[in-house]
Amino acid sequence: MKDLIEYIAKALVDKPADVAVKEIEGEQTSVIELKVAKEDLGKVIGKQGRTARAMRTILSAASTKIKKRSLLEIIE
């Protein structure tokens, strides 16, 4: 899950070196925290949150596969 978000985020931003992804695993739900450079925040969120929404959709498809739930949090 972590690698998936990390790959997508790095491909979208200007500063891939500043992309940090942390996965906090819970029993049923894991939280994926995505941190990017301040200037890149808009790139991972997108117009009206479209990019963030698309990432969450892909993430939830990936989670269904392993029968878990995942949440994506973008940290400022």
Next chain:
Amino acid sequence: MESYEFQGKNTQDAIEHARRELGLPAERMEIEIIEPGSAGIFGLVGGRKAKIRVKIKQEPPDEPVGEESPSSIPSVKPSAQETTEGVEFARSSLEKILSLIPVETAQVKSEQTDGTIRLTISGDSSGLLIGRRGKTLDALQFIVNRIVNKVFEERLQVIVDSENYRQRHHDSIVDMAMKLSDKAKISKKPVSTAPLNPYDRRLIHIALREDGEVETKSRGDGTMKKIVIIPRKSSSGQPGRARSREDI
């Protein structure tokens, strides 16, 4: 698989270096971007070179490869070159995402017409990858579009499809448009659709454009709007309205 790293002032430049150095067409290279590079502030401070990793794919058996030698590259028009690279880049990006989901069985075929790249996913995970009402497929398409258009200056449109979903969806939207317009004509009252995305709205507007008995209007704010199908007052109810489906 052998892999090489290349640098350039931007990603496109690095890919071009790789092509020259390896003397291979873009189709045979699997490109991974390590560092997209940046011009820095006013091109002075903090500029970084773009870095890519290239893996060479096995030669496809039925394709003549020898014809694209390094010396022939300068004669190729830059735009044509960019598009073949675009297709390959789009495909390898999608493949990478799928492998991380992970859906191992998925295969991606690519084709291009002008500025449009069509990627078709096949394999037994199609249901998962399409999602409810194509939600996941749309998300993948959106992300791949973003990734591709970040690297290439030329605007490229990427369509991600699986199990012919796009065509099936097109047919069902047009079918719905026809049913709702019938309803509007019979009841002589405006009929409204559910909130739809711009692409689906466009399909409905086009489907009903030729129909003189109704007009279509988008209502609402934001990306999701409803379409109202309004029956035209003139000439309807006259004996000559042979175009109504009820009369056929």
